[in-house]
Amino acid sequence: MEEDADNRTRFSSLCYINDHVGFRGTIKSSPSDFVVIEINEKGQLVDKAIDEPLHQVNSILPKAQNIAKKPKLDLQSLSFEGGHKQALDTLTRCSESDQSLQHRLENEDTGHDRILKCEEEKSDVFNSLLDEKVNELLAQFACDIKEKLNSKTELTGPSPEFSLGKILDKSQRASLHSAIRQRYPYLITVGKNGEIVVKANLEYKELCHLVSEEEALGFFKYLDAKRENSKFTFKPDTNKDHRKAVHHFLNKKFGNLVETKSFSELNYNAADPSVVITVKFREKAHKHRKRPLLDCEERKALYTAFTLRKENLEMFEAVGCLALKLGVIPSDFSYAGLKDKKAITYQAMVVREVTPERLKNIEKEIEKKRMKVFNIRPVGDPLRLGQLKGNHFDIVIRNLSRQINDSAQLKERILEAIENVKSKGFVNYYGPQRFGKGRKVQTDQIGLALLKSEMVKAVKLFLTPEDSDDPVNRAKRYFLQTEDAKGTHSLMPEFRIRERAVLESLHRFGVTEEGCVQAWFSFPHSMRIFYVHAYSSKIWNEAVSYRLTTYGSRVVEGDLVCLDGDVDEEHFPSSRVHLVTEEEESANIYTINQVVLPVLGYNIQYPKNKVGQWYHEILSRDGLQSCKFRVPALKLNAPGCYRQILKYPHNLSSHLIDGSDANVQTEGSCISGATLSLLISFDLDSSCYATVCLREIMKHDV
Template identity: 55%
Template sequence: MEEDVHSPGCIYSLAYLNDHIGFCGTIKNSPSDFVVTEIDMSEQLVTESIIDSFIEFSESPEEQKRSCQHKKQKTVPRESYLEEKHFTNFSGFVNKTDPPEQDITVDIDTVEEVDDECGPEKTDILSSLLEEPLLESLTAFACSIKSELSSGIEAATPSLEFSLGSFTDKDQRARIHSAIQQTFPFLLTATWNTEIIVKPNLEYRELCQLVSEEEVENFFKFLDAKLVNSTFSFKPDLSKEHRKAVHHFISKKFGKLVETKSFSKEDHHGQQNTVITARFREKSGSLKKKRRADCPDVSDTFTAFMLRKENLETLEAIGCLSSELGVLPSDFSYAGVKDKKAITYQTMVVKKVTPTRLKEIESRIQKKGMKVYNIRSVHQHLRLGQLKGNQFDIIVRDLKTQSGDLDANIKERICEATENVKKNGFVNYYGPQRFGQGKHVQSNQIGLALLKEDMVKAVKLLFTAEEEDNPVNRAKRYFLQTEDVKSSLALLPEYKVRERMVLRALNRYGVNPEGCTRAWFSIPHSMRIFYVHAHCSKVWNEAASYRLKTYGSQVVEGDLVILETDAAETTSHSDRVHVVTASEEAAKTYALHQVVLPMIGHNIMYPSNKVGEWYHEMLSRDGLQSCTFRISILQLNVPGCYRHILKYPRNLSYEVLEDHSDGLESKDDRKEWAKQSLKISFVLDSSCYATVCLREIMKYGY
């Protein structure tokens, strides 16, 4: 039993709560047999039947004109000055004395010579901001750093710093920051409270090891200036490996601000040379400009819509929509992920897309199994969990009694099972779709590798093929056998959104630890965290089975319960978690439906009984005893949460349908003369699984 429970993603060997016999049948014969309808926060069903009660949003000509007049003056995003107690690269600072917006290209071959000395001619701007004695001290400090940089001294540099003193006026501090970085690019500045600190810029030193100091100085000035539409070109470089090293360094250190690309360029003698050119990234990615002629500024636009999808994963549908709309998958928000092999209805919000633009793609996405309704303008995105639950309308086909239960009446078995689950509930396991349907590798195994920060293993697991011979598995096998990223990408179908994102990043950064890390970071946060949550869910399933096996339905000392409260809804569960005492156990103060178990993370408490001991043993077993559940390199934060052991279906109703066969069977097979199906409907809270509820009702692994 215990061994089965520990098998990846296993659900069939997990515990049952009720003791009825159950029955057999099949679900999800087709998407129309499994319909999921989201229930929004106002407890309304999100479905086609209520679409007519809404007025679709459309922009009047006056509104379009007002919207387009709200155009930003700068297309390159401006970042605020650092006002925190730590140092950062100066490229995060703003130059508030920028010249007017203009098109400019800074090329190292045409830029004026820069004086390498630290003389007065380089401090004209600073002389108007700092008093002469302070300016002289700063200049002397800069010259000492420049001297060390030229001599190659490394040991003393990191510990050097210089204080300019306190400046209470924020605008004055901003001008000083910018002036220092334009005058001395090899320095960086930061503010501690109101004190300005100057230190050596170690990234300047690192880049000097790859290109000339002249190029480095002008590149850093280019970064600080942040001129709209400007580019910067390094000197011609014939070495592909050296260019690759420069690309990787700039991407690693300044990738959020600029992007680089190699271009073939003809010199004065007519020879072709290759140069690396850098340009500023747009805040929303290069797709931002696509199909936006009707209104240049849509960064603050949010459009809500109801999505009907059929036989598509939620993230797969988002990938298709983002491609059609020319935005990023991360620009979509939703309240919950819905089943793939089903017809589902849910609300989504996309930013930077107008209602008019969304309506334009309706006909194209219908061919991919999607429809959009109730398109309207809203003011903000959706949050995960921002729903009351889901309604499920399911057909279970090919009804049969359990093996050995031949004389039973199927309708009686259905009635007995549904009444038991109505009364007693079901174990609130995560369903098998949480872990994927793979036999060799499931999502939770990838999540464990990510938690252990083994990025290469996580990539290999993602591309582990199943036994079936189809284009997806052929592409995965080819990649693992050859590591030929380009050919694998060509073999992989377009709808495999996640895998294609990873391959594109691997093609750019290489199949190595750093490249695999960047590949995982290239996919949207919701996709990255999905795998980690899958592992946490698997652990929760095992913990629930252990808790029920060890203590049954009795609430014991050390259990965790959620206290009812009249506090605002924003009160976190952590504020309401209570540890059951010995006296409360004796008095039977609490019932099993109040007991919760933690989802592992950095901000949860464990039960103070055998279940808590089990959690710690499990963490050790999985190699997570020292895991902080914060994966900074992937910007993943896993605080954990609490989940009730039991849940109850609401509004449960059912009907047995007769599917007559027109007498095709022989007269001796009268028991099989009519096939029967079960039409069952119920409502579950958010994050509950209909497949798990059906498993409890049927007592049958489907």
């Protein structure tokens, strides 16, 4: 196994739970020596499932244009009496400037159709929730604000406000908030103890300095509608500097909610190329909003599930390659867990907005990248991390030998070790792959920088080169010397998807705190939070080693235990965690199998003994004594969880092969009998690491 010296040093300092002697050997001599097959939530190996018949895409993705629309609200039909006629004129005059926008959006893609449909269905909210007098005053206020925003002069003094009064019903307030912002995109609404206050949207005025009024109105309508999977496209633009300014404004003001991309228009004149800026919501950025869309039916997204087989390929590299071939972005893929690089791995994946037929069309192309996709079928939802029962492992350990200064029979040592771990388990450390292969920088160091909101430092750590002189490290070295993101991007090999995405953002926004925040947003949420989790994982490893060294297998006062006898998942609520009392320690009520330790986060409790003190000392050492485990700038929240300190392999079987058993086949390999080898198979629960289990068996850092 290729393992760097720093990782070996880090893991060699961690203690064991078993006292057998162990043995030495080599794993991952080739990818075929380490086969990982995901076990889904039904307990099935994902490589064994049979392809399901492909369903018609239209059965899960109805065409928006076939959905009947409600008639548009006829402004002239609103009844006003006496002085109310002036308000009608005002409201009609303010609406006229939106007519060309409506005409353009009605002929745009279905995403804009849905926005208009939602707007039309809300148009009577004003009449049902506001009386005529308030409607009249709101229309007048809106027109006055729009005239001020469209004027050349800067707004001075406090921003004018207009109160709609108190509305006690929460759902009615939500409907009115949205209806106002849809009708008047140049206004914003705020809530104050049930009261709705309307004022000028100053960001609208800023955007109008960069794009037309029509585009600004359309963008803010799009932004408020929050239609999942929809897009908004600005008009074609031939000026690169101007496009860069628009990108910068949108990402600075709304980068946490949306992402922007530039695309060349089809059939453009080569002498005068036009490029359009397209805006789409970031994945999950608006799924958990407090004010759901109450009266607009959500369009069902298209998801295609498949099993991915990859060989000797990093997980994120595989996803980047698939995204490139399918014309989507890496965040459109979801998966239940990360898999090893130097291995043959099988795992379930789901991709958004790609049909099963389209995925089948790239099968031959990706074979060259040592990937295969099968079990392709439409599904209704994406996967989430942890949505699996565990993993099955088929592993070959080669070059077996005794530990140094051990004179016992090797076969006896191997049998003893396997039986010990079967019956007593192994320490449930996070494995080396959790922290990357880097000798100089590992993922937990990047996570620590993110938790301290040191964005520039985190990016530079990510782009820190190793000592080797390959193209990737030469490019990284050039960046640290020059901070020339554009030049580094041209040097960075195309297969390094993540590095190129970061460099592209740094070129657009600069190597500043703000620019580095945008660079991190070029990663999907699951990848950003991965670095934070890496830091928490490192601390957990050290904590459990300290706990076992300090107290051994005794359950002592102040320990945390899980009240359920067996815990199959990593994430479970604090209500299932109990603090051991002095009386319970004396009565030996709990066993070491029930002891858990917290994985760092904002919603955990610490042990009330020396281990708890150790946690606080470590956080103080790393400058996190007041850390809330939230990174607002990157939309990262780490609530924390609890993890059992011991785990057990399931269905463990083994077979020794010596020189007389030559040519025994495993997947893609042939074992010759030059030395003694061990074939070992077992299942592990999700979030457990085979390398950690093998380390406990062999008493040797693998």
